[in-house]
Amino acid sequence: xxxxxxxxxxxxxxxxxxxxxxxxxxxxxxxxxxxxxxxxxxxxxxxxxxxxxxxxxxxxxxxxxxxxxxxxxxxxxxxxxxxxxxxxxxxxxxxxxxxxxxxxxxxxxxxxxxxxxxxxxxxxxxxxxxxxxxxxxxxxxxxxxxxxxxxxxxxxxxxxxxxxxxxxxxxxxxxxxxxxxxxxxxxxxxxxxxxxxxxxxxxxxxxxxxxxxxxxxxxxxxxxxxxxxxxxxxxxxxxxxxxxxxxxxxxxxxxxxxxx
Amino acid sequence: xxxxxxxxxxxxxxxxxxxxxxxxxxxxxxxxxxxxxxxxxxxxxxxxxxxxxxxxxxxxxxxxxxxxxxxxxxxxxxxxxxxxxxxxxxxxxxxxxxxxxxxxxxxxxxxxxxxxxxxxxxxxxxxxxxxxxxxxxxxxxxxxxxxxxxxxxxxxxxxxxxxxxxxxxxxxxxxxxxxxxxxxxxxxxxxxxxxxxxxxxxxxxxxxxxxxxxxxxxxxxxxxxxxxxxxxxxxxxxxxxxxxxxxxxxxxxxxxxxxxxxxxxx
Ligand SMILES: Nc1ncnc2c1ncn2[C@@H]1O[C@H](COP(=O)(O)OP(=O)(O)OP(=O)(O)O)[C@@H](O)[C@H]1O
Ligand SMILES: [Mg+2]
Numbered sequence: 001x002x003x004x005x006x007x008x009x010x011x012x013x014x015x016x017x018x019x020x021x022x023x024x025x026x027x028x029x030x031x032x033x034x035x036x037x038x039x040x041x042x043x044x045x046x047x048x049x050x051x052x053x054x055x056x057x058x059x060x061x062x063x064x065x066x067x068x069x070x071x072x073x074x075x076x077x078x079x080x081x082x083x084x085x086x087x088x089x090x091x092x093x094x095x096x097x098x099x100x101x102x103x104x105x106x107x108x109x110x111x112x113x114x115x116x117x118x119x120x121x122x123x124x125x126x127x128x129x130x131x132x133x134x135x136x137x138x139x140x141x142x143x144x145x146x147x148x149x150x151x152x153x154x155x156x157x158x159x160x161x162x163x164x165x166x167x168x169x170x171x172x173x174x175x176x177x178x179x180x181x182x183x184x185x186x187x188x189x190x191x192x193x194x195x196x197x198x199x200x201x202x203x204x205x206x207x208x209x210x211x212x213x214x215x216x217x218x219x220x221x222x223x224x225x226x227x228x229x230x231x232x233x234x235x236x237x238x239x240x241x242x243x244x245x246x247x248x249x250x251x252x253x254x255x256x257x258x259x260x
Numbered sequence: 261x262x263x264x265x266x267x268x269x270x271x272x273x274x275x276x277x278x279x280x281x282x283x284x285x286x287x288x289x290x291x292x293x294x295x296x297x298x299x300x301x302x303x304x305x306x307x308x309x310x311x312x313x314x315x316x317x318x319x320x321x322x323x324x325x326x327x328x329x330x331x332x333x334x335x336x337x338x339x340x341x342x343x344x345x346x347x348x349x350x351x352x353x354x355x356x357x358x359x360x361x362x363x364x365x366x367x368x369x370x371x372x373x374x375x376x377x378x379x380x381x382x383x384x385x386x387x388x389x390x391x392x393x394x395x396x397x398x399x400x401x402x403x404x405x406x407x408x409x410x411x412x413x414x415x416x417x418x419x420x421x422x423x424x425x426x427x428x429x430x431x432x433x434x435x436x437x438x439x440x441x442x443x444x445x446x447x448x449x450x451x452x453x454x455x456x457x458x459x460x461x462x463x464x465x466x467x468x469x470x471x472x473x474x475x476x477x478x479x480x481x482x483x484x485x486x487x488x489x490x491x492x493x494x495x496x497x498x499x500x501x502x503x504x505x506x507x508x509x510x511x512x513x514x515x516x517x518x519x520x521x522x523x524x525x526x
Contacts, residue, residue: 065437095439105430109452118448122439130447172434179438 015043016076017183017215018064023073025056025063033059035239037073041232046209046216048226048247051236052259057219058102060236061185065099066090078182095122098176102187102219104168108161112152112171115160116143119178146174149204165192170201177208184208186218190225198222202229223255316497323505324498331487331499335506337401338483339514342473345405346466349412353378354458356413357420363432364424364446378421382414386472390481401482408469408476416465423457424450459525463518470514474507 018041025034033056041047051057063070066082075082080093098119106115113132120139121129128134132143147153150170155163163171169192176184186205190198206229208214220226226233227247235243235258242258243250358364360374389410393403431449440448451458477485484503491500 067433067437091439091441093439094437097437099434099437101430101434101437103430105434107431107434107449107452109455110448114448118435118440119438121435121444121448127444127447130444175434175438 017041017043017045017078018217019074019076020060020064021074023060023063023075024071025059025068026071033239034063034070037236037239037241039234039241039244041215041217043215044209044213045232046206046230047218047232047234048230049217049219049234049236050221050223050226050243050255050258055236056239057236058187061099061187061217061219064185065094065097091122095179096182098179098181098184100169100172100176100184100186100189102191104172106160106163106168106171106175108159110160111156112147112158112160112163113140113143113156115171116146116174116178119143119146119175123180143174143178146177147171149177150174151200166194166197169193170197173201173204181214183215184217186216188219188221190220190222198225205229223252226255227252319495319497320501320504322498323502324496325502327499328502331484331503331506334484334487335510338473338477338485339470339510341401341404341476341483342408342466342469345408345473346412346462346469348405349409349469350416350462350465352409353413353416353420356417357424358446358450360417360421361424363429364442364450366442374417375421378414378417380414381410382418386411387475387479390476390479394480399480399482404473404476404481404483407481408473411472412465412469415468416461419461420454420458423454423461427453456526460522463522467511467515467518470511474511 018039020040021038023034023037024032026032037056037060049057049060059068062068064075064077064082066075066085070083077093078096080089082090082093085093106112107118111132114130117129117132117135117139120135120142124136124139128136129139132140135143144153144156147156150173152167152170152174155167155171160168160171169189173186173189176186184205189205190201193201202225205216205218209216218230227250230247233243233245233247233250233255234241235255237258243255356374356378359366359370360378362371365371365374386407390403390407393406397403397406427450431453432445435445435449473483473485475485477483477487478489480486484507488500488503488507491497491503
């Protein structure tokens with residue numbers, strides 16, 4: 001369940017949560033990375049974003065969070081025009097979106113628990129969330145619950161830079177859950193996981209999607225996952241959206257087309 | 261095996277250098293020779309001075325330990341100056357370096373201002389600072405401590421800021437994407453990542469502070485240096501040797517400690 005800006009409960013399934021229109025982005029010396037990208041994601045949907053290496057998926061996700069500035073185009077995220085927000089508004093918007101990075105981006109040398117607690121930074125707004133040993137009890141408990149959801153409560157005290165690839169991936173997911181997000185964006189969330197854990201994590205995402213009405217947008221290079229764990233598929237190639245439709249209408253052969 | 265491929269000729273061992281580079285080397289060489297006169301370098305003086313040096317060294321033995329307790333007190337005070345100055349300097353450097361790193365500074369003008377402060381602290385030599393502080397707060401260890409603070413800021417400020425700019429951007433971006441403000445990002449993502457390099461730099465700063473605190477006494481800024489000067493000026497070479505040995509032991513002890521700490525903390 002999610003609260004909109006006015007504080008009222010808002011779970012009409014048709015409501016558009018993320019709308020990107022005519023987005024363009026180019027980097028110096030690289031040319032266009034995104035050309036005229038448009039897409040819409042509705043409340044409660046689980047959407048898989050697929051496309052070859054370098055097709056612009058991560059760049060698109062970064063633009064949505066305004067971690068990089070698009071050249072032009074419009075992004076409406078949770079009813080707010082991303083490019084017109086001031087800094088506090090932008091922070092507040094970001095806090096409602098859990099972003100799991102392709103490279104996990106945990107803070108090295110800090111404990112797993114501290115890393116997860118960082119997910120509450122905006123909500124708590126105090127210096128106590130800098131480290132787990134200063135955080136309030138309820139925050140620490142909530143962080144442990146998030147770690148339990150990804151199956152790693154026993155690693156709470158380990159250092160984040162001593163984890164295996166799959167463990168650090170799941171800690172990054174727990175950190176995103178700690179944000180109590182309305183929307184989760186995950187960039188290749190199962191790329192470094194073994195097949196079994198990969199399925200478990202995808203099932204966790206889908207359970208959150210179904211039970212807690214969390215809208216989900218994730219990147220995957222695993223076409224079976226993309227087909228099994230999504231309502232809708234968006235395919236990108238060369239910085240353009242080349243495929244967008246209900247997942248069950250596609251076969252694996254259709255999807256392989258976009259990697260040509 | 262014979263290298264026969266004609267299309268990929270072996271590179272020449274030496275390449276012709278450009279004319280202007282050649283001229284530059286010649287100018288540097290000539291200037292070096294010319295500078296001998298300016299530097300007063302004179303082998304004959306060195307040779308004739310050797311007996312003096314030998315005599316002084318001879319007169320230094322055996323070291324005079326009559327005033328040992330007094331000298332140890334002064335030595336201890338020197339170390340305290342260095343320690344307090346280095347710690348305060350490191351703390352100031354930390355805040356200054358946050359402002360002086362491009363990614364963390366709140367405003368570009370603050371960035372340039374803090375860079376300037378750090379560069380200024382560094383480029384004025386410590387003895388000059390000491391003279392200035394002695395003139396303003398009077399003779400004694402406080403002037404020396406202030407000097408060490410300023411010297412440490414010049415040294416640590418620069419290396420802290422560089423470490424912050426080199427650190428991996430990923431964790432910062434992650435905190436940013438969760439709605440963290442700049443201060444939080446610095447404390448939670450930047451500091452843990454640069455901590456090893458901070459500790460390393462800080463330990464060097466402490467070693468450097470101990471070494472410079474020894475000479476600060478020469479201009480009256482407290483510590484053992486003044487004792488050494490007085491002993492030398494009054495030809496008390498045996499006492500001077502005790503002081504020199506003491507300085508040596510102090511510096512070595514601090515360096516050993518810092519090596520040990522580095523190993524433990526890394
Ligand atoms: N900051 C940047 N500066 C210059 N070029 C960039 C930058 N970020 C991304 N690119 C380029 O943009 C292109 C798209 O990158 P992006 O990371 O979005 O691809 P991707 O679809 O996520 O690929 P992958 O599946 O390998 O993760 C790449 O060619 C990359 O080199
Ligand atoms: Mg990517």
